[in-house]
Amino acid sequence: xxxxxxxxxxxxxxxxxxxxxxxxxxxxxxxxxxxxxxxxxxxxxxxxxxxxxxxxxxxxxxxxxxxxxxxxxxxxxxxxxxxxxxxxxxxxxxxxxxxxxxxxxxxxxxxxxxxxxxxxxxxxxxxxxxxxxxxxxxxxxxxxxxxxxxxxxxxxxxxxxxxxxxxxxxxxxxxxxxxxxxxxxxxxxxxxxxxxxxxxxxxxxxxxxxxxxxxxxxxxxxxxxxxxxxxxxxxxxxxxxxxxxxxxxxxxxxxxxxxxxxxxxxxxxxxxxxxxxxxxxxxxxxxxxxxxxxxxxxxxxxxxxxxxxxxxxxxxxxxxxxxxxxxxxxxxxxxxxxxxxxxxxxxxxxxxxxxxxxxxxxxxxxxxxxxxxxxxxxxxxxxxxxxxxxxxxxxxxxxxxxxxxxxxxxxxxxxxxxxxxxxxxxxxxxxxxxxxxxxxxxxxxxxxxxxxxxxxxxxxxxxxxxxxxxxxxxxxxxxxxxxxxxxxxxxxxxxxxxxxxxxx
Amino acid sequence: xxxxxxxxxxxxxxxxxxxxxxxxxxxxxxxxxxxxxxxxxxxxxxxxxxxxxxxxxxxxxxxxxxxxxxxxxxxxxxxxxxxxxxxxxxxxxxxxxxxxxxxxxxxxxxxxxxxxxxxxxxxxxxxxxxxxxxxxxxxxxxxxxxxxxxxxxxxxxxxxxxxxxxxxxxxxxxxxxxxxxxxxxxxxxxxxxxxxxxxxxxxxxxxxxxxxxxxxxxxxxxxxxxxxxxxxxxxxxxxxxxxxxxxxxxxxxxxxxxxxxxxxxxxxxxxxxxxxxxxxxxxxxxxxxxxxxxxxxxxxxxxxxxxxxx
Numbered sequence: 001x002x003x004x005x006x007x008x009x010x011x012x013x014x015x016x017x018x019x020x021x022x023x024x025x026x027x028x029x030x031x032x033x034x035x036x037x038x039x040x041x042x043x044x045x046x047x048x049x050x051x052x053x054x055x056x057x058x059x060x061x062x063x064x065x066x067x068x069x070x071x072x073x074x075x076x077x078x079x080x081x082x083x084x085x086x087x088x089x090x091x092x093x094x095x096x097x098x099x100x101x102x103x104x105x106x107x108x109x110x111x112x113x114x115x116x117x118x119x120x121x122x123x124x125x126x127x128x129x130x131x132x133x134x135x136x137x138x139x140x141x142x143x144x145x146x147x148x149x150x151x152x153x154x155x156x157x158x159x160x161x162x163x164x165x166x167x168x169x170x171x172x173x174x175x176x177x178x179x180x181x182x183x184x185x186x187x188x189x190x191x192x193x194x195x196x197x198x199x200x201x202x203x204x205x206x207x208x209x210x211x212x213x214x215x216x217x218x219x220x221x222x223x224x225x226x227x228x229x230x231x232x233x234x235x236x237x238x239x240x241x242x243x244x245x246x247x248x249x250x251x252x253x254x255x256x257x258x259x260x261x262x263x264x265x266x267x268x269x270x271x272x273x274x275x276x277x278x279x280x281x282x283x284x285x286x287x288x289x290x291x292x293x294x295x296x297x298x299x300x301x302x303x304x305x306x307x308x309x310x311x312x313x314x315x316x317x318x319x320x321x322x323x324x325x326x327x328x329x330x331x332x333x334x335x336x337x338x339x340x341x342x343x344x345x346x347x348x349x350x351x352x353x354x355x356x357x358x359x360x361x362x363x364x365x366x367x368x369x370x371x372x373x374x375x376x377x378x379x380x381x382x383x384x385x386x387x388x389x390x391x392x393x394x395x396x397x398x399x400x401x402x403x404x405x406x407x408x409x410x411x412x413x414x415x416x417x418x419x420x421x422x423x424x425x426x427x428x429x430x431x432x433x434x435x436x437x438x439x440x441x442x443x444x445x446x447x448x449x450x451x452x453x454x455x456x457x458x459x460x461x462x463x464x465x466x467x468x469x470x471x472x473x474x475x476x477x478x479x480x481x482x483x484x485x486x487x488x489x490x491x492x493x494x495x496x497x498x499x500x501x502x503x504x
Numbered sequence: 505x506x507x508x509x510x511x512x513x514x515x516x517x518x519x520x521x522x523x524x525x526x527x528x529x530x531x532x533x534x535x536x537x538x539x540x541x542x543x544x545x546x547x548x549x550x551x552x553x554x555x556x557x558x559x560x561x562x563x564x565x566x567x568x569x570x571x572x573x574x575x576x577x578x579x580x581x582x583x584x585x586x587x588x589x590x591x592x593x594x595x596x597x598x599x600x601x602x603x604x605x606x607x608x609x610x611x612x613x614x615x616x617x618x619x620x621x622x623x624x625x626x627x628x629x630x631x632x633x634x635x636x637x638x639x640x641x642x643x644x645x646x647x648x649x650x651x652x653x654x655x656x657x658x659x660x661x662x663x664x665x666x667x668x669x670x671x672x673x674x675x676x677x678x679x680x681x682x683x684x685x686x687x688x689x690x691x692x693x694x695x696x697x698x699x700x701x702x703x704x705x706x707x708x709x710x711x712x713x714x715x716x717x718x719x720x721x722x723x724x725x726x727x728x729x730x731x732x733x734x735x736x737x738x739x740x741x742x743x744x745x746x747x748x749x750x751x752x753x754x755x756x757x758x759x760x761x762x763x764x765x766x767x768x769x770x771x772x773x774x775x776x777x778x779x780x781x782x783x784x785x786x787x788x789x790x791x792x793x794x795x796x797x798x799x800x801x802x803x804x805x806x807x808x809x810x811x812x813x814x
Contacts, residue, residue: 075687090682092675093803102668103675104686111666 003030004066005160005191006051011060013046020046024060024217026210028160033182033192035206037199037235039495040291040457043215044195048162052084053077064160083153084162087169089145091137097148098133101155116155123154127184128177143174150181161185163194167201168292179205197235197290199228199496211235232492236459244483245439245464246446250282255451256302256420261311262475263301271297272475274311279420279451284442286466286483287455289495291425294475295455296338299424302453303335304328315420329358334418334450336409336426340402344409347398351390354397355379355412382411387437403434410441421445424455439465459491473497509766513758514642521754522650523548523711527732528739528746529653529660530704534580535736536664537697538677538804542598543583544705545729546605547576551706552713553609556616556720559623565714568623569649572710573703579605580702584695591808606723613720621718625649625711647715649707660743673697677802680809690809705729727780734783738790740800749786753779 006028013021021043028034036044049055051062053071062070064080071077091100098117117133124131129147137145146166153161163182167175182192182205196202202209203223210220211234218234256279265271271294279285287295300306302313304325313320320328337343345354356365356375365371365378379393386407390400397405406426413421423442427435442465446452456462462469462483469486471478471494478494527544534541541547555572559565579601586597625647634644664670673693675683680690708728713720731753739746760775794800 074685078687090679090685092679092682094678095671095675099671100682103671103683104688105668109667109669111668111671 004028005030005064006193007063007066008047008051009061009063011047011050011062012058013050013055014058019215021050021057021215024212024215025220026217027220028191028193029208030159030189030191031186032207033179033186033194033205035202035209036193036195036212037197037202037209037231037496038212039197039235041214042212042235044212045164046215047212048084048164048193048195051077052082052162078156078158081157081159082162083156083158083160084164085146085149085153085166087164089149091145091148093138094136096134096136097131097140097151100137100148101133101152105156119155120151123151127154127188128181142169143171143177146170146178147181154185159189160191161193163192165195165197167196167198175201197496199231199493199498202231202496203228213237228493228496228498229489232494232496232498233489235496236488236492246284246443246467246483248447249467250447250449251467252281252283252449254278255281255283255316256453257312257314258302259312259314261298261301261313262309263297263306264309265294265297270475272301272308275472275475275477276311277470277477277480279453281449281451282446283467284446284452284454284465285480286462286469287453287472288459288462288469288491289457289472291457293472295472296424297475298472299335299337299422299453299455302420302422303333329416332416332419334413334416334421334445336406336413336421336423338424338428340405340409341398345397345405348396350396351383351388351393351400351408352376352379354408355382355393358412358416382415383408386411386441402429403431403437406430406434406438410438414441414445417448418445418450421450421452422455423452425457426454427456427458427461459488463488471495509762511638511641513755513762515645516758516762517751517755518643518650519646519716519754520758521750521752522646522653523708523716524728524732524735524753525653525657525747525750526649526708526711527705527729528735528750529656529743530701530708531732531736532739532741532743532746533660533664533673533704534698534701535805536673536677536741536802537694538680538802538807538809539584539587539694539698539701540594540598540806541580541583541601541698541701541705542595542733543579543601543605543702544598544732545725545727546602546609547579547702547705548605548709548712548725548729549609549723550575550579550605550612551709552724553613553616553709553720554706555710556621556713557612559621559710559714560616560619563623565623565625568714569707569710572706574706576706576709577699577703580699580705581695583702584698587808588691588694588698591810594806594808602729610722613722616720617722619719621714621720623714624718625715649711649715657743657747664743674802677804680804684809684811694809705732708732731779731783734787737801738786740790740794741802753782756782 004027008024008026011021011024024047038044046055050057053074053076061068069080098113098120101120102116120133129151131144131147166178170178186192206223208220208222211218211231213235258275258277260274260276261272262274263272275298289295297306301308304323308321315331341347352375356378360370365374376393383390383393388404388407390404426438442452454465466483468480468482469491470480471491473495527548531541531544551572554575555568558571559568583597583601586592587594627645627647630644634640664673672683672688676688676690676693684690709725712724735746735749738749756778760778763775764772
């Protein structure tokens with residue numbers, strides 16, 4: 001390996017309340033494809049935003065070609081030859097490829113589209129970036145749009161190219177094409193960095209790998225000298241940190257049965273493929289996986305918010321996939337959604353309104369008109385039971401803290417004595433006290449005989465709470481482990497796309 | 505209807521359509537940058553009154569037009585500050601400025617009501633060109649502002665579609681995040697083009713008080729600012745197409761007067777309604793046809809740009 005292109009030394013970056021990067025070191029050479037591997041929130045994107053000048057580090061130095069360059073703005077980084085292809089493309093849809101590439105350049109006043117078109121053709125034939133300069137962006141596939149982004153960078157003279165999760169939106173064939181193109185660029189002397197949390201891409205395409213975890217750079221390794229198992233361990237950590245909370249086995253008969261369910265995501269791409277999972281009464285199953293691998297879609301097909309394209313979901317022997325959302329609620333499914341502000345609660349409505357949002361139809365609250373007195377009593381009762389801290393039940397919920405919101409949501413959802421509780425990232429953004437509270441409620445539900453599906457990105461939480469751990473990757477079930485004999489390295493590998501050992 | 509009469513109507517279509525053309529051209533440029541300005545009616549009126557006052561006191565038409573542009577521009581600056589810097593709702597700000605401009609112009613113009621303009625734009629026949637049969641009398645026997653508008657249409661079209669500035673302008677209205685990431689100063693561009701749009705609205709207003717009917721009458725724009733907004737859609741945000749739309753509206757308006765003159769006994773209210781009926785009809789047709797073609801309104805039109813949210 002030849003010249004050092006980028007050296008980042010002892011980088012620290014904090015946001016209010018969060019340390020996103022600390023003591024991070026990174027070296028990138030010309031001619032290599034370098035992978036930045038880590039879970040969501042490991043600090044990969046922050047680090048690259050510092051390198052591209054979008055953020056400024058609190059501490060540490062950035063060297064480009066052995067020259068100290070601490071960027072003040074993206075402009076500085078572009079001038080230094082650094083270009084980044086973001087996950088969300090920054091393209092103007094009604095414009096042609098050429099117009100997008102030329103945007104923002106200041107060399108001449110007049111648009112020399114043909115001249116630029118020729119340069120684009122030269123770049124695209126040199127690196128195999130097939131795309132027609134006169135095509136409009138909206139006519140192009142996602143893979144082609146990504147090529148336009150890369151051409152845009154090369155046109156500006158980028159020789160250090162960063163790609164943020166470049167494969168998230170691509171088909172497997174497009175992934176292979178992309179890395180072939182990137183390899184050609186590396187051979188041409190450019191430095192390539194890609195951010196990922198997918199193990200197989202790292203193994204298949206990277207030369208060197210830097211693993212980030214919890215904002216720290218853990219280790220940089222040569223691909224030749226490592227394997228999936230070592231990387232998996234580095235990515236998720238050495239061992240489970242805290243003791244288990246769920247210690248009593250209360251598993252009963254089978255309650256929820258998901259059979260070969262497939263579903264599409266919002267973009268119409270497959271999000272779940274033939275996913276199968278059973279949960280017993282009085283059992284908590286934790287879904288482990290990097291966010292965005294179909295967890296949200298899984299919670300939505302169970303609660304009826306998203307249609308399945310094939311497969312069955314049964315709860316206590318009753319088919320749920322044909323039922324309406326209201327029927328599913330009435331059947332006893334409680335849902336703690338990922339987005340408690342947007343989906344869980346209506347923030348401008350009062351505590352009373354939110355507390356009875358699911359039950360107002362019930363005849364106990366009045367036959368035609370709502371019996372406001374009863375509603376108030378009910379809301380007050382929930383608030384007292386769950387120790388929700390609010391001035392009074394007439395205040396809008398948007399004034400409440402995250403922990404109190406979650407308590408109110410749990411109070412409402414569990415007041416129907418659910419058969420099944422679906423909890424999606426239930427402790428995200430909560431402090432220790434509120435986290436503990438949420439966990440106690442889930443354990444109570446389990447002990448009362450409910451089946452609990454706990455989706456989390458925090459392996460500690462899953463280890464603490466679950467009877468069994470199911471690992472999801474790209475909408476598929478990678479395997480199910482009993483928590484007692486789960487090995488964190490194995491879970492980490494499965495999260496990054498390796499099959500459970502005996503299945504492999 | 506005689507041949508001469510047809511020529512007269514066509515020529516009148518141009519002179520009647522020109523003030524709307526100025527306003528629509530300005531609004532096209534502003535909307536291309538992503539800022540919708542519903543204050544055009546108010547800016548026209550402010551332009552009309554400042555143009556008239558400065559013309560009457562300086563007896564200099566150039567100064568009058570400059571003052572009209574400044575008048576419209578100042579109102580547009582206010583719109584820019586409210587919608588670009590403070591990120592307030594563009595519709596609300598625009599409507600407020602229309603009401604404000606109407607009131608302000610009425611107040612400023614009070615002493616001048618009923619006074620004929622001491623200076624005005626007269627028709628200047630262009631030698632040779634105006635002698636070409638049909639084309640000459642229709643296109644080349646007008647006042648200077650009309651000739652200026654011909655040039656402006658071409659210049660703006662060229663600017664928008666053939667220069668790098670135009671590319672940046674269009675990108676700012678379509679995807680300000682993308683433009684920003686490539687070093688285009690989205691905020692500055694939106695300010696500049698919104699103010700430019702207001703200035704042209706002012707010029708359009710001054711055309712009314714210094715050329716069409718050289719005098720100041722309260723509320724003399726009579727809804728032309730609103731027609732210009734419809735015209736922007738009719739033109740599918742293309743300066744070159746705006747000229748046809750403007751003359752079509754001008755023609756319908758001019759026709760109304762002529763029909764009355766030759767004794768067609770339709771109610772004048774019906775005839776006065778025609779440009780506005782046409783506006784509605786055209787909006788329906790254009791919206792239906794452009795929906796299928798992936799051309800049309802800039803994607804970020806009306807949405808304040810916020811860096812943190814990209």
